[in-house]
Amino acid sequence: MKLKHVMIVLKKEIKDLIRDRRTIISSIVLPMILIPLINIVMGGSIQKLEKDMNENVTVALSQSSNTAEVRELVRDRILSKNPNIVLVDADDPARAIENDEIRCIIDVENTYAEKLNKGQPIKITLQYDESKTKSQAAAEIVSMAVGEFSAEVVEERIVAMGFDPAILQPVQVEWENIAPADKGNNMMLEMLLPFLISMLIAIGGIPAATDLVAGEKERNTFEPLLTTLPDRGSLLLGKYFAVTLFSFVSLVAILVGLAIGYMVNPNSLTVGIDSGLQGIMLDPLAIVLALLITIALGMTFSGIQIALSTIAKSYKEAQTYLSFLMLATMVPGYATMFTQATDLSPVMFALPVMNTVAAFKMLLGGRIDYFNLVLALGTSIVFVAVTLAFAASLFKKEKVMFRN
Amino acid sequence: MIEVIELVKKFGDFTAVDNISFKVNKGEIFGLLGENGAGKTTTLRMLATMLRPTSGRAALKGYDTQKEPEKVRAQIGILFGGETGLYDRLTVAENITYFGELNGMSKAAIRERIRYLAQAFGMEDFINKRAAKLSKGMKQKAAFARSIVHDPDIMLFDEPTSGLDVTAARDVHDFILRCKEEGKTIVFSSHSMSEVDKLCDRIGVIHKGKLVDCGSVEELKKKHGDDDLEELFVRLVGAK
Numbered sequence: 001m002k003l004k005h006v007m008i009v010l011k012k013e014i015k016d017l018i019r020d021r022r023t024i025i026s027s028i029v030l031p032m033i034l035i036p037l038i039n040i041v042m043g044g045s046i047q048k049l050e051k052d053m054n055e056n057v058t059v060a061l062s063q064s065s066n067t068a069e070v071r072e073l074v075r076d077r078i079l080s081k082n083p084n085i086v087l088v089d090a091d092d093p094a095r096a097i098e099n100d101e102i103r104c105i106i107d108v109e110n111t112y113a114e115k116l117n118k119g120q121p122i123k124i125t126l127q128y129d130e131s132k133t134k135s136q137a138a139a140e141i142v143s144m145a146v147g148e149f150s151a152e153v154v155e156e157r158i159v160a161m162g163f164d165p166a167i168l169q170p171v172q173v174e175w176e177n178i179a180p181a182d183k184g185n186n187m188m189l190e191m192l193l194p195f196l197i198s199m200l201i202a203i204g205g206i207p208a209a210t211d212l213v214a215g216e217k218e219r220n221t222f223e224p225l226l227t228t229l230p231d232r233g234s235l236l237l238g239k240y241f242a243v244t245l246f247s248f249v250s251l252v253a254i255l256v257g258l259a260i261g262y263m264v265n266p267n268s269l270t271v272g273i274d275s276g277l278q279g280i281m282l283d284p285l286a287i288v289l290a291l292l293i294t295i296a297l298g299m300t301f302s303g304i305q306i307a308l309s310t311i312a313k314s315y316k317e318a319q320t321y322l323s324f325l326m327l328a329t330m331v332p333g334y335a336t337m338f339t340q341a342t343d344l345s346p347v348m349f350a351l352p353v354m355n356t357v358a359a360f361k362m363l364l365g366g367r368i369d370y371f372n373l374v375l376a377l378g379t380s381i382v383f384v385a386v387t388l389a390f391a392a393s394l395f396k397k398e399k400v401m402f403r404n
Numbered sequence: 405m406i407e408v409i410e411l412v413k414k415f416g417d418f419t420a421v422d423n424i425s426f427k428v429n430k431g432e433i434f435g436l437l438g439e440n441g442a443g444k445t446t447t448l449r450m451l452a453t454m455l456r457p458t459s460g461r462a463a464l465k466g467y468d469t470q471k472e473p474e475k476v477r478a479q480i481g482i483l484f485g486g487e488t489g490l491y492d493r494l495t496v497a498e499n500i501t502y503f504g505e506l507n508g509m510s511k512a513a514i515r516e517r518i519r520y521l522a523q524a525f526g527m528e529d530f531i532n533k534r535a536a537k538l539s540k541g542m543k544q545k546a547a548f549a550r551s552i553v554h555d556p557d558i559m560l561f562d563e564p565t566s567g568l569d570v571t572a573a574r575d576v577h578d579f580i581l582r583c584k585e586e587g588k589t590i591v592f593s594s595h596s597m598s599e600v601d602k603l604c605d606r607i608g609v610i611h612k613g614k615l616v617d618c619g620s621v622e623e624l625k626k627k628h629g630d631d632d633l634e635e636l637f638v639r640l641v642g643a644k
């Protein structure tokens with residue numbers, strides 16, 4: 001095996017792949033644009049929904065309770081707490097909900113004034129449409145306002161009886177966050193970013209791998225290549241590094257895409273939910289280890305992808321095998337997506353894909369644990385060696401190399 | 405120059421090449437004549453070190469194909485029939501350069517060689533065009549040029565005219581003769597008796613993996629007493 005030959009092949013494959021529109025689109029353009037775009041759009045719509053739910057909460061009184069006194073009570077005493085609630089008039093309140101003109105109907109029983117005076121409970125019914133998120137949210141918001149009104153009445157009555165309202169609250173609960181100040185809440189980021197990094201590095205080389213072996217066989221360029229001076233090992237390594245490089249390129253592409261998305265809309269990074277970029281562990285050694293683990297994952301998958309592309313009898317078949325590989329890759333990815341940085345186990349660090357997910361979760365929110373990182377790197381190197389040896393053994397197999 | 409001794413290749417239970425021996429002298433064109441599935445491609449692949457013989461051995465310029473495969477590959481140029489095997493997304497010059505680099509040539513030598521080949525094959529107009537954009541004839545010229553970029557002493561052709569029209573086939577024949585003029589030793593396989601007759605100094609008739617007969621066309625004709633080449637071929641093949 002000669003480095004010179006490896007470099008010649010690598011250089012040529014890069015040139016060749018860069019000119020392949022199919023590879024460029026699927027390993028660079030799509031990850032760079034698609035995922036950040038999904039994040040922005042999804043994040044945008046989640047935020048918009050949240051805003052819509054809390055603002056402009058239009059309500060109306062039921063027909064039976066739509067009297068001047070009730071309106072005054074509701075408007076001045078109950079709803080005045082929350083300026084976002086707007087009381088409107090509706091001839092047919094039920095239809096108005098149906099047509100999204102209002103979100104909630106307030107029904108106050110007729111005898112309310114008398115009961116209020118006598119100190120009896122009055123009944124207020126909130127009618128809403130469970131199938132509408134905004135209507136449901138409105139009912140909750142109004143219910144809160146009613147609760148506050150109720151508390152006010154209680155306080156008035158207690159005071160009227162000559163007591164201190166404080167007797168109603170024998171215990172006061174206070175919440176205090178004692179997490180270190182630099183440990184922010186990166187839950188969403190911890191969930192998404194390690195997953196995306198691992199997925200992209202694991203599947204980013206697929207278009208290149210398909211093209212570089214199955215594609216060459218299909219186009220009849222492989223046999224002439226095999227008759228040139230370099231040994232099979234050099235040819236394999238040249239292709240292997242080209243595939244690894246492309247998986248990195250697609251990882252970089254998505255990171256660039258996410259960064260641009262972050263600049264356009266900071267919340268896009270976390271799909272619109274609490275964008276926290278604080279509290280990320282910037283431990284240089286841990287970052288280096290995580291990067292090495294990522295590189296090893298990329299190499300491991302290059303090996304598998306080249307092997308599958310070599311086994312395949314045609315380009316189509318290679319595409320099929322590699323899309324199965326892609327689905328298989330997602331299993332460990334999704335399995336660990338919701339694991340929190342504080343719950344990482346050594347097993348995760350010892351398995352491919354999961355190890356990269358775990359390493360980045362640790363960087364984003366956990367305590368740095370070098371033992372686990374080194375464990376992940378150690379096992380990763382074993383995976384790299386095994387998969388590369390497998391691909392190399394296939395390159396030596398006549399049965400696989402010359403199928404016809 | 406080329407020595408093949410009791411070469412055998414089995415694929416599982418199936419014997420594709422069965423105990424073949426022949427010699428090719430320097431500067432000779434040797435034709436491997438046989439029908440479909442006779443074992444021509446398999447034999448050439450063993451010569452090119454792509455397949456390992458099950459038994460027997462082959463040596464090119466004194467280098468054993470199994471012991472010194474890289475030395476062997478450095479001596480040979482190959483042209484396989486059917487597709488030209490050019491990289492569509494590379495230009496003609498880049499295709500040639502790639503093979504030159506792989507075969508250990510320096511950048512300067514490659515540049516010089518491409519200039520020469522472009523002129524020799526009349527490729528100046530499309531030397532910097534991508535292979536995908538070329539006509540069939542242009543691709544063929546490019547493939548010729550690529551196969552001899554490193555000026556190998558031995559050329560292996562596997563049914564180089566299969567699927568070609570008459571003009572293209574004649575271009576291939578001209579190329580083979582040109583290689584001979586340059587002093588190269590040539591093995592080429594074919595299933596066409598007339599083609600072999602036109603080009604070869606000597607032929608080996610191969611049938612179901614076995615070498616049925618071997619010698620110059622004249623010798624074979626004399627030996628079997630027949631002038632009609634096709635007839636001779638059928639007789640030789642049917643003999644076993």
Ligand SMILES: Nc1ncnc2c1ncn2[C@@H]1O[C@H](COP(=O)(O)OP(=O)(O)OP(=O)(O)O)[C@@H](O)[C@H]1O
Pocket residue numbers: 398399402403404415418420438439440441442443444445446447563595
């Ligand atoms: N890799 C392989 N595995 C199994 N059998 C093979 C393999 N390669 C060739 N064969 C078989 O060996 C026999 C000889 O094949 P070969 O390709 O050498 O014939 P050929 O003379 O080149 O024929 P053709 O004119 O069709 O090219 C055929 O029966 C073929 O099916």
Ligand SMILES: [Mg+2]
Pocket residue numbers: 444445446562563
């Ligand atoms: Mg053949």
